[in-house]
Amino acid sequence: MPNQIVKIKCPKCKDVAELSPDFAFVRCEHCNLDISYGDYVKFVAHNDVTYSDILGDYIPSTEGQTHGTLDEWD
Numbered sequence: 001m002p003n004q005i006v007k008i009k010c011p012k013c014k015d016v017a018e019l020s021p022d023f024a025f026v027r028c029e030h031c032n033l034d035i036s037y038g039d040y041v042k043f044v045a046h047n048d049v050t051y052s053d054i055l056g057d058y059i060p061s062t063e064g065q066t067h068g069t070l071d072e073w074d
């Protein structure tokens, strides 16, 4: 069974963090984050900005459409 590190978004610096294969810990070498997965979940759950940021990556067209409409009316 391979020990595959899962790349996730760091909740602290928004860079690439690593989730251990057994969900034991989350580490980020960019901001020295080193917490348990349980703490990571709490960190994200209490940080609505991070959630919005993640959702924004999936629906970038909404903002673009708004701007496009405004441009047409301009």
Ligand SMILES: [Zn+2]
Binding pocket: 010, 011, 012, 013, 014, 015, 017, 028, 029, 030, 031, 032, 033
């Ligand atoms: Zn980080």
